[in-house]
Amino acid sequence: MSVEAHTETLGFQTEITQLLDLMIHSLYSNKEIFLRELISNGSDAADKLRFEALSDDALYEGDTDLKIWINFDKDARTVTVRDNGIGMSREEVIENIGTIAKSGTQEFFKSLTGDNVKDTQLIGQFGVGFYSCFIVADKVTLSTRRAGLEPSHGVKWESKGDGEYTVETTELQQHGTEVILHLRPDEDEFLSDYQLRSIIKKYSDHITLPIVMPKVLTEEDKDKEEKAPEDEVVNTATALWVRGKGEITDEEYTEFYKHVAHDFEAPLAHLHNKVEGTNEYTTLLFIPARAPFDLWDRTNHRGIKLYVRRVFIMDDNEKLLPPYLRFIRGVVDSNDLPLNISREILQHNRKIETIRSGTVKKILGTLENMAKNEPDKYATFWKEFGRVIKEGVIDDASNKDRIAKLLRFSSSYDDNATPAVSLEDYVGRMKEGQKKIYFVTADSFSAAKNSPHLEIFRKKGIEVILLSDQIDEWLGTHLNEFEGKPLQSVTKGDLDLGDLEDEDEKKEAENASDTLKSVLEGIKTTLGDKVKDVRITHRLTTSPACLVADEQAMDASLERLLKSAGQMVPGTLPIMEINPQHPIVNALKEEADETRFNDWVFMLFDQALLSEGGQLEDPAAFVNRMNEMFVSMGNLSSSRIITFD
The missing domain is CATH 3.30.565.10 (Histidine kinase-like ATPase, C-terminal domain)
Known part of the structure; x- marks a missing residue:
């Protein structure tokens, strides 16, 4: 026809x-x-x-x-x-x-x-x-x-x-x-x-x-x-992967990678492994040198080709690797699976589960070896794929401890935006008497580095891990401890430094709380339903105020992330902490004018919200209050006031 x-x-x-x-x-x-x-x-x-x-x-x-x-x-x-x-x-x-x-x-x-x-x-x-x-x-x-x-x-x-x-x-x-x-x-x-x-x-x-x-x-x-x-x-x-490792040159491995990955550059590393016994299979896998452009598409599963006795079956690594390893490229060839195996059978196949488990362990072992013996190469890997590896803490509970050791972070010790600090590094230099691993999450590296919540930690020389990737918001809720050391957000709950606490400072804060009791009550009355509570803090050394989440509540940065994604988030009120040593707080104690007192309180609240990356409900009101204060101080004429239409 x-x-x-x-x-x-x-x-x-x-x-x-x-x-x-x-x-x-x-x-x-x-x-x-x-x-x-x-x-x-x-x-x-x-x-x-x-x-x-x-x-x-x-x-x-x-x-x-x-x-x-x-x-x-x-x-x-x-x-x-x-x-x-x-x-x-x-x-x-x-x-x-x-x-x-x-x-x-x-x-x-x-x-x-x-x-x-x-x-x-x-x-x-x-x-x-x-x-x-x-x-x-x-x-x-x-x-x-x-x-x-x-x-x-x-x-x-x-x-x-x-x-x-x-x-x-x-x-x-x-x-x-x-x-x-x-x-x-x-x-x-x-x-x-x-x-x-x-x-x-x-x-x-x-x-x-x-x-x-x-x-x-x-x-x-x-x-x-x-x-x-x-x-x-x-x-x-001849299928390259069936040949012995000693028979294959680096050039042959590289060209095979370029074929299966459709990449132009050589891979960062390869894993060639043959498993024999009750479940026989061969894997030839590669870690690319650069992240593909579709790395953040968790639905893209086409990285691993599955063969059965050298016959191609499918290129869907969803069954063969967890999503956090979706950047891996290569082939898996089984001697035991049936040639007519379907995707449905693969979903609940014990041999596939064994292959998946063994392959994940081999990949993690390769990364551990790279981190230990080739730190420069691992730094390259982390730059390209680190944020995806963090997903493993959430996705792969059985390997969470191994994955945690592979993580790299920025730290308040060097303020370097390039993550290079491991949790093992952190634990190894914890101060005597320190029982927790402290971290701060923020919307950007600069916001994390300059967070007012770090002030007391800098003063005492206590290291804080700086988290600013979106995935870090989830990481903090799933990685609760490392080698017996609990992880603690510095923006949640009442600050408890344990044995690192200075008793004199603690008593001074308690005395200040009594002295400023009326001020605290006044601030809380002014802010109303904007805050859950107002209290004295000793975590601040230079800033006048900060906002913290309740111990059981969600971090403010995570709450903002969920809201920006259109998700319904149960409303939680922050706790406002004020620095009793700050001149503005001392001025509030002496302020008799109720209007000026309220303006200063709202200014402190808005500043604390801005410092942690939050958004003001009414930016114009904030600017107008600031202008009025400038004018009242005699520094500006009314003709130069900034206005918002």
């Missing part, structure tokens, strides 16, 4: 046009990667066909010998890459080639600097894929048919990479995909059998699918005027 030919011209998504222009100019010094990318796509297409054919072997259409063919034509100046994998329908062609559905696309383009060297690395993180063709070709013709569709449902796609492409219905007897690159005038180097074979051996020798090229004819063969040379396999075509 034939269908009417249907041709349409479509425009590339704007991001595609930008990406094409960027690649042509930025990746020109490494242009041979186009062949690696096309071979990788062909390999993926074969894997997908094998997987779908597990439930419907008619998809093979009688051709189970899956391969990738590569050829060139000097006269036509073309390079052709063909596979007999799953192929694509018309809709899939438009979706996969005309648009970028990848999460993080906008973030990718925002990160571009205009520096070709730096941008080349960014392009590598994003994955160049099919579009790398246009580095060497001024026109690309793709013909494809999805396995299982009639020959009349073939699709021809063509573009010069100039912002648009054509899609045409065509007749194709063979399922799979063929890509013809019409080379640019100065790309003759790729019209060479030796050059193409060298690129294949360099980048794609590990591909499990046979990559074939026409056999090079000897002079004797040429004399016999053979019509067509036989095909011969160019690559090793």
Whole structure:
């Protein structure tokens, strides 16, 4: 049955046009990667066909010998890459080639600097894929048919990479995909059998699918005027992970990573492990050097490829790794799972659970070893993936203690925005008599570093961990202790420094509370339902006041985070603590004018709220009070008062 030919011209998504222009100019010094990318796509297409054919072997259409063919034509100046994998329908062609559905696309383009060297690395993180063709070709013709569709449902796609492409219905007897690159005038180097074979051996020798090229004819063969040379396999075509570790070079590991991760850079580290016994499986996993742009998409599970006896099953690491390890790339190959295993069976499969548990332990062990023996490399890892690892404290209770040792933080000891302090570091230098690990959470590093809640800790030389990532709000509620030392937020509850408490200071605070009793009552009356209580504090040394949460209440920063996410949060009132040594507090004691007293109280409250990153209910009222105070002090004329309309 034939269908009417249907041709349409479509425009590339704007991001595609930008990406094409960027690649042509930025990746020109490494242009041979186009062949690696096309071979990788062909390999993926074969894997997908094998997987779908597990439930419907008619998809093979009688051709189970899956391969990738590569050829060139000097006269036509073309390079052709063909596979007999799953192929694509018309809709899939438009979706996969005309648009970028990848999460993080906008973030990718925002990160571009205009520096070709730096941008080349960014392009590598994003994955160049099919579009790398246009580095060497001024026109690309793709013909494809999805396995299982009639020959009349073939699709021809063509573009010069100039912002648009054509899609045409065509007749194709063979399922799979063929890509013809019409080379640019100065790309003759790729019209060479030796050059193409060298690129294949360099980048794609590990591909499990046979990559074939026409056999090079000897002079004797040429004399016999053979019509067509036989095909011969160019690559090793053996699964890299089944080989012994000692047989694999670092270069081979790197190229395999680039294949499975579609990355341009070498990985930070790899783990190659073979487990034997009642559950036999092999893992070859990689830790990328940079975070992918879709790292924060917890629904993106495509990082680990699952094989059963070298047959691809799926690329969904949700079953194989917990979400906090979603940045890991690589393969898991089981000898024991059935080939026809489904996603539903995987969900509750004991062998999968064993693989998952063992793999997580291996990854954590690798990170522990890196942290101990390669601190600079671990610092790089933490910069890229630290915030995701923190999710493990919440997601993975069975490994919480191990994960806690991997965490890195900023600290009041050095005020360095780059997290470098471990909990073990902190415990190792706790002051004599210190029983708790103190931390402060805030909306930013600067807010945490300058929090008034740290004043007494700085005075006494007590270290405080500074937390400012959004995930830290949850971290503080799930990581309650470390090596027997409870973690204590310095913004919650009545400050209790235990043996570090100065008895004289404590008595002085108690005396001040008695002396300022009327002031405390006046402040509480003025603020009304804005606060739960007002009390004297000895945690402040320079600030006049601060706001703290009740011991059992939610931190103010967490409450703000939940509200900003649109969640309903039960209302909790803060406790206002005032510094009895501060001149403003002493002035309040002497203030007889009720209006001025109230203005000063609201000013103190608003300042305390601002200092912890909160938002004022009425910013205009705050500014007006401040202006009135300036005027009353005789420092400004009324004509210079700031006003809000």
